[in-house]
Amino acid sequence: MRFLIFSASTGGGHKRAAAALEEKFKAVNPESTVYVVDGLRSIGKVYDKTVCKGYYIMATKTPKVYGKFYKITDKNNTMYKAVMKSNAMMSEKLLETIEQYNPDVLIACHPFISAMVGKLKRQGKIQIKTISLITDYDSHRTYISPYIDAYVVAEPQMAKKLHEEYGVDETKVYPLGIPTFDKFNKRVKRDEICRREGLDPGKTTVLLMAGSFGVTGVMHFYEQLAKEGNNLQLIVITGKNEKLYEKLKKHIAELGTGDFTKLLYFVDNVEDYMHVSDLIVTKPGGLTVTESLACGLPMAIYSAFPGQELENVKFLISQNAAIFIDKDLGAQQIVSLLNAPRALEEMKENCHRLAHPQAARDIYDLAMELTGNNVKGN
Numbered sequence: 001m002r003f004l005i006f007s008a009s010t011g012g013g014h015k016r017a018a019a020a021l022e023e024k025f026k027a028v029n030p031e032s033t034v035y036v037v038d039g040l041r042s043i044g045k046v047y048d049k050t051v052c053k054g055y056y057i058m059a060t061k062t063p064k065v066y067g068k069f070y071k072i073t074d075k076n077n078t079m080y081k082a083v084m085k086s087n088a089m090m091s092e093k094l095l096e097t098i099e100q101y102n103p104d105v106l107i108a109c110h111p112f113i114s115a116m117v118g119k120l121k122r123q124g125k126i127q128i129k130t131i132s133l134i135t136d137y138d139s140h141r142t143y144i145s146p147y148i149d150a151y152v153v154a155e156p157q158m159a160k161k162l163h164e165e166y167g168v169d170e171t172k173v174y175p176l177g178i179p180t181f182d183k184f185n186k187r188v189k190r191d192e193i194c195r196r197e198g199l200d201p202g203k204t205t206v207l208l209m210a211g212s213f214g215v216t217g218v219m220h221f222y223e224q225l226a227k228e229g230n231n232l233q234l235i236v237i238t239g240k241n242e243k244l245y246e247k248l249k250k251h252i253a254e255l256g257t258g259d260f261t262k263l264l265y266f267v268d269n270v271e272d273y274m275h276v277s278d279l280i281v282t283k284p285g286g287l288t289v290t291e292s293l294a295c296g297l298p299m300a301i302y303s304a305f306p307g308q309e310l311e312n313v314k315f316l317i318s319q320n321a322a323i324f325i326d327k328d329l330g331a332q333q334i335v336s337l338l339n340a341p342r343a344l345e346e347m348k349e350n351c352h353r354l355a356h357p358q359a360a361r362d363i364y365d366l367a368m369e370l371t372g373n374n375v376k377g378n
Helices: 013-029 039-043 043-062 062-070 079-089 089-099 111-122 156-166 190-197 219-226 243-253 270-276 286-294 309-319 330-338 339-355 359-370
Strands: 003-007 033-038 105-108 129-133 150-151 203-211 233-237 261-264 279-283 299-301 322-324
Touching: 003 013, 003 089, 013 033, 013 286, 013 359, 033 039, 033 089, 039 089, 039 111, 043 062, 043 279, 062 079, 079 089, 079 111, 089 111, 105 111, 105 359, 129 359, 150 359, 190 270, 190 286, 203 219, 203 270, 219 233, 219 243, 219 279, 219 330, 219 359, 243 261, 261 279, 270 286, 279 286, 279 330, 286 309, 286 339, 299 309, 309 322, 330 339
Parallel strands: 003 033, 003 105, 105 129, 129 150, 203 233, 203 279, 233 261, 279 299, 299 322
Antiparallel strands: none
16 A cells, blocks of 8 residues: 655644654554655745745734634635635646655645645546545635545544535544654653653643744743742753754753753654643644643643634633633743642543544544555554
C-alpha cells in the first residue's frame, strides 16, 4: 500500500499531524510505503512563500483582517469562489507530484490541497481515494469538495456542521480525531520524568509554550507567574524563537527565578513536559490542543487568532477543558484554578474524554476500508 500525505508549513500543526500518521502507518504495516510531502512547496517556491508568508503576516500582524477573511470565505460567496478558483489553478502542478509518487491513498492535511485534489478528481485526472484531514476543532468551507472520499474531523459536532452547512454526505464524515504521536497517549510515571529532567515532582508545575510562531506574549505571563515564587515550578519552551529564548534567559537571571524555572529552546520531547505539568499556558493551535488533550493537560489560553484558533478556544471552554485568561489578571486566574484541585481534576478528566488516542490507527483503517482492503495490520 502506498500512501501520500500532503502537509503544509502554515503553522506547525499540519506537519505534525502528517508526521504522526507516517509513524503510525509504518508501525501498523511495515511493508507499506508512506510519503510525506509539503504540498504547497511542491507546487512551487513562489506559491508556497505567498501562502505561508501571507498567512503569517495576516494572522500575526493584522489578526482582525484575517478573522474577517476567515469568516467571509466560510460562506458560499464571491470571495470564497475567488479563493477556490485561485487554488484550483495550481492543481496541475500538484498533479505532477501525485503522479511522481503514484499513491493508492492520498491524505490532505491542508484545505487548499483538498480543493486542488477535488478538482483533479472532478476532471477525471486522478481516481485516487482521498481523505481530507481537518486539523482544528472547527471546519471551514475551503476544505470541502464533493469529490473528496472522506473527511476526518476532530469531534462529532464538526460532522454535523459539514452536513448541515456544507451539504457533505453524512457517510463521508468520520469524527476520528486529530492524529498524535503515540508518546503523547502513553501513561507515564511522573516521578521518573521529573528526576530525568531535573524537576521537583512535589511541586505544582505550569508549562508555558510560545507556539509555532514564537509569540512573545508568553513572556508577560511568565513574569506574572514568577511573582508566585517557590509556590510554582515553571517550564518555558520558546520553540525556535532564539530572540525570545535569549530575552527570557536574561530576564530570569535578573529576576533570580532560575531555581524554579526550566527554560528550554526547541525540544523533541515536549510530551515529557506535558505529562509532568498540571496546566499549560499556550495558544490554541490545533495540534497543541490535541496533544494537550492526549496528555490530560488542562489549558490556559492567553491569546487566539480570530479564525480557527478562536473557534478552538470556544470548543475547549464549552467542554470545560480550558480557560481563557486575561492579560492583566491571567496569573491570578491560573493560581486560583491550581488552588481548586477538584475543578482542575474535572478539567483533566474532560481532556481525557475528548482525546482520541487511536486517531492515527483509525485513519489507517479508514484508508484500508476506502480501498477495499479490510485486512488490518498488526
